Amino acid sequence: MTQSTHPDQQALDTLRLIGPAPENWVPPRDGIDHNVVIVGGGQTGAAFAFALRRAGIGQVSVIDAAPDEAHAGVWLNRARMNRLRTPKTLAGPEAGLPGLSFQAWYEARFGAVSYAEIDRIPRTRWAEYLAWYRHFLDIPIRYGTRLTLIEPVGEHFRLHLEVRDGGTVRSVVETARKIVLGNGVAGNGAPFVPAVLKSLPPGHLAHTADAIDFAALRGKSVAVIGGAASAFDAAATALEAGAAEVHLFARRERIASVPVTRARAYPGAYDNYFHLPDAIRWAQARRFRRAGSTPPVDAVERVTRFPNFHLHLGASWTDASVRSERVEASVAGESYAFDFVIAATGYVVDPALRPELKQVAQHIRLWRDQYVPAENDHDDALGAHPYLGAALEYLEKTDADAPYLKHIHVYNPGAFVSFGLPVGDVPSMKRDIPAVVQRISRDLFLADLPAHEARINGDIAADFDVSFYAHSVWQHDKADVA
Template identity: 35%
Template sequence: MAPPPALRQNAAMDALDPLAVHERRVARDLALLNYPPANWTATVLGPDGAPMPDVLVVGAGMYGVAAAGALRMKGLGNIQVVDAAPAGLEGPWVTFARMETLRSPKHLPGIPLGVPSLTFRAWYEARHGEAGWERLYKIPNADWQDYILWVRRMLDLPVRNGVAVRRLAPAEGRVTAHLATPEGERVLHARRVVLATGRAGTGGAFIPPGIDPALVPRLAAHSSVAIDFAALRGRRVAVLGAGASAWDNAATALEAGAASVDMHVRRRHLPQVNKGRGSASMGFFEGWAGLPPAEKWRLLAYMHDLQAPPPHETVLRTLRNDGFRIHFATPVLAARAAGAEVVLTLPEGREARADFLIIGTGFVVDGGRIAELGDLSAEVALWGDRYDPPAALRRPELARFPWLGEGFELEPRQPGAVPGLGRIHLFSHAAMASLGAIASDIPGASVGAERLAHAVAQHLFREDLGAVRAALEAFAEPELEATPFFVPDAIARP
C-alpha cells in the first residue's frame, strides 16, 4: 500500500535535506540522554541583588562550546557564554588559520561529548553522504567552523557574540566581569568563570626581542592577525619562524602573488616528528594530571625541545610556488624600518631587506599575563613558583605556565592571597603543563570538557550543600500513596 501523501512529502523533503533528518536523530539522542538534565544549583544573589549565573564561559570557540555543553550535561543550565567575535568568526578557523585543511586527521570525533550523532563524522556524512566522507582527505577549515557552530546550535548553548570581557575581579563567593557589549559597558557577577580564550589568551602573540614594534602594522604583522595579502602582490615578503603557521602564511603570500618569500629559521633543519600527535592518546589525556610534577616536567621539556614540524601538505603547498627560499641557521637578531623597507639584522653582520615581515613565531604562554586579570595576573601561581627542575631541564618559557588545580582552577602564588582566584578556570592550552593536552588541540577536547564540568559541579555542590540539603528535606513526593501502607504523618518524620 502506498504511504499517505503527508509521509510521502516528508520523505521527499528528507531526501532534499538530509541534515534536517540527522538533526532529528540528534534531538532524539539528546532526549534519550535526558538532555538537558534539570538544574540543581541554588539561586545565589550577587551584590547587585540579581541572581548570578553559576558559570560565565568566556570564549565560544571549540573549547568554550565544549565547556558549555559539558556543563549543561551536568545539570548546570544557569550559565552564560560570551565571545568578543561576531557569530561565525570565533577562533582561528576562518580568520587567521591560513591552512587549507586542519592538520588533524579527519577521524577525530570532534566535540561530541559522548553523543555519537554529534561527532564531526556524523555531521559530515549527513551533509555529504558516506561516499563523501570516504572521499574526504582532511577537514577544510570552514567545515570545522561550521561543525562547531552546529554543535552549539544542537546543544542550545546560550552564546552572546560581540561581548568582550575586559576585566575580571575575583572576590569571596564570586567573580565580577566587566563587559563591553553592543549596548555599552556592563557588569556581570558570576559564581565561577571559565576562560576559554584560546592560544593567545594567556600571554598573547610572541614577538621575538629585537623586532621593532613600530614596524606593525605598516611593515609587519604577526601571523595571528588579519593581513591584506592582496597588497603583497609583487612584493618581497620575509617570514620569521618555521612552524605550521609560518608556512601557511608563506604559502598564502605566494599564492596571492608575492614576488618572493624568504623564511628565516634559527634551526639547522626542520623538526621531523610531531610528538604532539604521538602523545594524543587517552593515556596521556587521562593520565597526565596524576603524574608527579617532575614527570610532567620531563615530558613537557622533551616535547618542547623537539618542537613540531609543519604538516607535509603545507610544505608542499608552499613549494608549488616560485619565489620561496628558506634560510636555516639564520636567526633574525633585529628588524627595523628603513623608509619603505624592513631591514633584518642577521648573524655575522649580514642584512636582508623585505617589503613586509610576517612574524610567524606563535604565542607566549605566561600565567602572569592574563589580560582579563590585569595587574592581578602577577598573583597567579606559575610552575616556576612551585617546581624547581634539575639544572639540565630548566626551561624559562615553560616556567611561566600557570600552576592549575585539578579542575583548571587558577591558584594564587601565596595561598589565600587573592580571594576568589580559584573561581576562575583556565581552559586553554596554558593548562598543558598541569593537566596535559586536554584544552590544547582537537583530540583532547571531550576529555578536557568533561574534567572541567565535573570539577565545577563538585565545587557548586559543596558550596550549595545548605540549599541542596533544604531542598532534599522539602522533597516529599509520597511513593506509597497508592498502597495500603501509606502513612501521611510519617512523610516528614522518618
C-alpha cells in the same frame, strides 16, 4: 550518496534518545548574575555550554569579543591551514554522542564515501560544522562582549565587561561564581614578537595572530619568521595570494619533523597525564621545546611547490629597520629587503600580561613557584606557565592567600605544562571538558550544601496509598476458615 530524509535526523534522534536536559538545580543567590561565565564563543565555549546544560547547571553565559558569529573563533579568520592538523577520528565537542559528531554531520551532507576519502578535516568544513553545532543545540553567545577585568569579591567575581552594540560602547559589571577561560592561544599571555622586530611599524609587520590583508601582498616581497605550522600556513597564503616572493626564516638548522607528543597519545598516558610526577611533566615539556613544533607534511608541500618560495635555515634576524619604505634586515651576515614581514613566532605564556587578570595574576601559582628543575634543565618560558589543579583551575601561590582562584578554570594553551597538550584544541576536549564540568558541579553543589541537604531530605508525596493494594493483602483469619 544516501542521505536521511532530514540531514540532521541522526542528531535529532540523539537528542530524543538522551532525553531533555535536566532542569537547573543550582539555587539562585542574591547578587549573582551567572553561575558560570565562559570567556570565548568558539568551539570551546559552545562545547562547555552544552556540557554544563546536560549537567543541569543553569545561569551560564558565553561571551565573545568578536562583533558577530562570522568574526568569532579562528577558523574563518586567523587560521590559514587547508586542513586541521589533527586526525579526523578524534572526539570533538559531541560529548560522547555520535549523532552530534563531525562524522555524523559530514556524512549526512556529503555521504559516508566522501568522509572515508578525506584524511584530515578541511578547515572550512570544520567551521561549518561548528556553526551548525551552535545553532542546532541553540547555544546563545553574547558577541561584542569583552572581559576587561576579573575582580574577586569573596568567593565570587565582579566581571567588568566592555559591550559593543553597533557604534556604541558601554561598560557593564556582572557577577559570576565560576569562570572558564576558553579564550584561545593567547588566553594566558600574548603574541610573541622578537625584540629585533618590535621597532617595525604596523604597516610593515604583522603577527600571525593578526588579521592580515594577504590580498595587499600581491606582487610584494614577504618575509615570514618562524618554522612551525603557522609560519608555513602564512607563507602559503601569501604565495597563493600572488606575492612575488616569500622567504621563510627558521632559526633551527632543520625543520622540526618529529612529533614527540605522539608518543604519549595512548589512553593511559593521555587520560592520566595530570597524575604524572612534576619532574616527568617538566621533562616532557622540555622534550617538546627541544624537538620543536612540527608542521604537517601538507603544510610544507603547500609552499615548496612554489618556485618563488625560499627557505632559510639556521637564520636568526639580528637587525631590522625600515628604509625607503622597505624592511631592511640583517640575517646570518647577509642583507635582505622586504615589503612586509610576518612574525610566525608563537605566543608567550604569562598571566601578568593579560589585562583582565591584573588583580589576580600575582597570586597565581606558576611552574617556577612549584618545581625547581636541575641546573641544566631550566626554561624560563615553561616556568611562566600556570601550575594548574586537576580540573585545570588556578592554584594559589601561597595557601589561603587567594582562595577564589580555584573558581577560574584555564581551558587554553596556558595549561600545556600541566596537561601535556595544547589545551583548547580538539584533542583536549574528550578529557578536559568533563573534568572541568564535574568540578564546577561539585563546587556549586557543596557551596550550597545546606539548601541541597534540605532538598534531599524534603517531604515527598507518596505515589499511592494503602487502598491501592489493600484488596490483595493476605488475611490469616479468612485463610483459616477456608
